[in-house]
Amino acid sequence: MKLSRRIWLKLSSAFAWTGPAALAQAEDATATTAAPIDPAKPFGDEFKQLDSLAVGNWWEKKPKGKNIPPSLIVPRNEVVAFAVYTQANGVLKMTAQLFPLKPDEARLARLEVQKDGEWTEIAREEVLFPGWSAHFRVEDWDGSKTVPYRVRHGNDAMFEGTIRKDPVDKNxxxxxxxxxxxxxxxxxxxxxxxxxxxxxxxxxxxxxxxxxxxxxxxxxxxxxxxxxxxxxxxxxxxxxxxxxxxxxxxxxxxxxxxxxxxxxxxxxxxxxxxxxxxxxxxxxxxxxxxxxxxxxxxxxxxxxxxxxxxxxxxxxxxxxxxxxxxxxxxxxxxxxxxxxxxxxxxxxxxxxxxxxxxxxxxxxxxxxxxxxxxxxxxxxxxxxxxxxxxxxxxxxxxxxxxxxxxxxxxxxxxxxxxxxxxxxxxxxxxxxxxxxxxxxxxxxxxxxxxxxxxxxxxxxxxxxxxxxxxxxxxxxxxxxxxxxxxxxxxxxxxxxxxxxxxxxxxxxxxxxxxxxxxxxxxxxxxxxxxxxxxxxxxxxxxxxxxxxxxxxxxxxxxxxxxYDGRKPVGFLPELRFPEGTNPVVQVVHDSTGDVLYTQRIHGTSFRPPVYAEGTHTVHLGQIQINETKLASLAIAEDAQPIEVTFA
CATH class of the missing domain: 3.60.21.70 (Alkaline phosphatase D (PhoD))
Structure with missing residues (x-):
């Protein structure tokens, strides 16, 4: 029997959590390996002290000693404590952290975003136990736009914020x-x-x-x-x-x-x-x-x-x-x-x-x-x-x-x-x-x-x-x-x-x-x-x-x-680039095959420093280092500049 994603989330605390890549593999696993979780001692009798304030009858527990944490008992319209997120490579990933839920409360959180002034639900996930966190993954995310969001639980609990656009336009x-x-x-x-x-x-x-x-x-x-x-x-x-x-x-x-x-x-x-x-x-x-x-x-x-x-x-x-x-x-x-x-x-x-x-x-x-x-x-x-x-x-x-x-x-x-x-x-x-x-x-x-x-x-x-x-x-x-x-x-x-x-x-x-x-x-x-x-x-x-x-x-x-504080033994011939290309340059020492460095050059020229005698190969590209290869360049103080063009 295959685990559905929803069932897997319910059982996740009994398994190792490895994120979406491993999740896809885990969906082919069977449920027979999952052990029942004791809601009062989810980490076993030997470790009943772990997370004790957030398990079992947590609403009856009072922290002892000095410098106690905030109470986990909150009005039920405040159970969504906060959220953290990243957006990269077209994927939005967000963790919503909830206060512990009572036995009669739904273990479900919802993610909504604002579009054209209207709130639209784009994901819903189980609130995992132990830990009381919910994890939203949204594919095909447009990182060029700033979008208001809110995480909801039930009818009234809500945490609001803004998913910022990727600031590529900022210097x-x-x-x-x-x-x-x-x-x-x-x-x-x-x-x-x-x-x-x-x-x-x-x-x-x-x-x-x-x-x-x-x-x-x-x-x-x-x-x-x-x-x-x-x-x-x-x-x-x-x-x-x-x-x-x-x-x-x-x-x-x-x-x-x-x-x-x-x-x-x-x-x-x-x-x-x-x-x-x-x-x-x-x-x-x-x-x-x-x-x-x-x-x-x-x-x-x-x-x-x-x-x-x-x-x-x-x-x-x-x-x-x-x-x-x-x-x-x-x-x-x-x-x-x-x-x-x-x-x-x-x-x-x-x-x-x-x-x-x-x-x-x-x-x-x-x-x-x-x-x-x-x-x-x-x-x-x-x-x-x-x-x-x-x-x-x-x-x-x-x-x-x-x-x-x-x-x-x-x-x-x-x-x-x-x-x-x-x-x-x-x-x-x-x-x-x-x-x-x-x-x-x-x-x-x-x-x-x-x-x-x-x-x-x-x-x-x-x-x-x-x-x-x-x-x-x-x-x-x-x-x-x-x-x-x-x-x-x-x-x-x-x-x-x-x-x-x-x-x-x-x-x-x-x-x-x-x-x-x-x-x-x-x-x-x-x-x-x-x-x-x-x-x-x-x-x-x-x-x-x-x-x-x-x-x-x-x-x-x-x-x-x-950043590289080595003293060069010499320099390869000067490389000249068309205005605005800002290429990536990689220098490889031929005799060892070692990559000396890879960096993006801002400007129209660069003279690569090297740290050992011998010839070096230079790889260049506007996006990555795979467009142009200049083979076997030697240290040469009086060499003519090399004009580099990109297809």
Missing amino acids: EIVVANMSCNSSRTTGERHEIVENLLHQDPDLLFFAGDQTYRHTEHTAGWIEFGLQFRDVLKDRPSICTPDDHDVGQPNLWGENGRLSTLAGNADGGFMYPAEYVNMVQRQQSWHLPDSPDPATIERGITVYFTSMKVGGVDFCILEDRKFKSGPAGKIPQMGPRPDHINDPTYDPASIDLPGLVLLGERQLKFLKDWGQDWSDVDMKCVLSQTAFCGAVHMHGSETGRLLADLDCNGWPQTGRRKALEEIRRAKAIHLCGDQHLSVVVKHGIDDFGDGPFGFTSPALVNTIYGRWWHPEDEKPGPNPVPDSPLPWTGDFKDGLGNKISMMAYANPPNIKDEKQRADGYGLVRFNKQTQQVTLECWPRFSDAKKGNSEQFPGWPITVAVAD
Whole structure:
């Protein structure tokens, strides 16, 4: 017996949720594998604490302790809490999050859009349990128009917003970079939301730790949505769950294995796959379909994918899901398997064969993404955490730690592979997680030869403060000229990785709510100038007052031309293009077959830099790199320009 799509949705909490691609396969499965779900303990007797406020007789439960989440008991005309959406590649995907429903209430949500002044229903979906989310997928979506929408439940409950058109006509695309929304500070986030409404970003990126409720994700996710729904409702958003979202203190995903060690340094997920999948379904189902949706161990789903907004292409990584855990793999050199405080240790000694960072699936995806420039002017990589350990003090101003393996600076070989692909794609990197906002220029072989990275501050920093504070209290070589910050320049992190510190936002006083250095990042992509401006706004700033409100050291403007900081050994002959073609150029080293870089050129000429002797092949195209091939070009200082034409 085949499962209909409607029946599959009812049973989805008993299966792994992998989105439409896997859904098509799952429809050929039989229902005999689905186990009954206990509405009071959907994750089993061993994990009856999971999502306890949103299951069973939830209306009789009262949260205990300090800093409790908002009540899940609301007037029935308010049960649609909020919605998140993306629209890309002709597909609208939207997740509507509902408050828990009572047994006699229909588990059905409807999506309506406004056409010619009239509301028209375009989709209806089951409200899934556990999690109380509904997921709408609309094919053949016209992304060139802005369309009002509303999600409805029953006769009276409604959440309204606007599905924005793809802003391809805008020269500047603005992205808000956010993470780490402390649940110890309850209530509204009106200071941040008011700023964001004024700054009007085209895209919201929440890098992780949207909630720290751990075992109560539905309550925490609804809390997050209530805090940010005024800005969520009218623009696309990317949400990527991190360790605290799935209920863990730290996460080394180990391809989905079960973690059993306190602190999870053995690698894997500590809670059932069904709980992890519920979290991912609520936060990330609305992202564009993954190009490689196969589940990992225990049926845990993946969501890594890409998304274009206004001609800027965003690669969305899951940088912890495949990563190796350190416990049992490297010697313990600190109070925990993931903390190193031994000043005599050799960083190379922990970069062992077989250790994984992104994993082969994501590396392949990242490489393919970097070479696809159709309808793209600029590129950006998004992940949960940073590709370095740009932190000295952890937890307190005296809590110095030499190295923390809970960052993408380890394993170092995995870091190198990831940064090489990001550099090859001429992309900038945005992330969160670290609670300390920094801008760095990564070094791969030499200082400054890698891409730029911008880590956002914690939205609300009442969980764990961090500081950049070199032990000798001196700047590194090549400090930022005229910076108001004393400790910029070239440094090695505790894992031996080369970084050039450009700006950091230390908390002046972690005990003072207004001096915790929390806030958010704002990133402006200028397609015409091929520059990116990085802004960092304190939580209690007033964006209407201008740049003087930003953290010292910001704003920072970087150029795509500087993303690859390697020193060229020479240049190929100058390429000249017809006015307005703005072609894509890819340079390949003939002897190795390595792609050096792929980028779109704005202008009528480009002289490709190369980083090794020998001949190189140049691929060109107006849309992609498949229209013209210039074979075996050699370094030639006095060569005549090459006129390039396109069919």
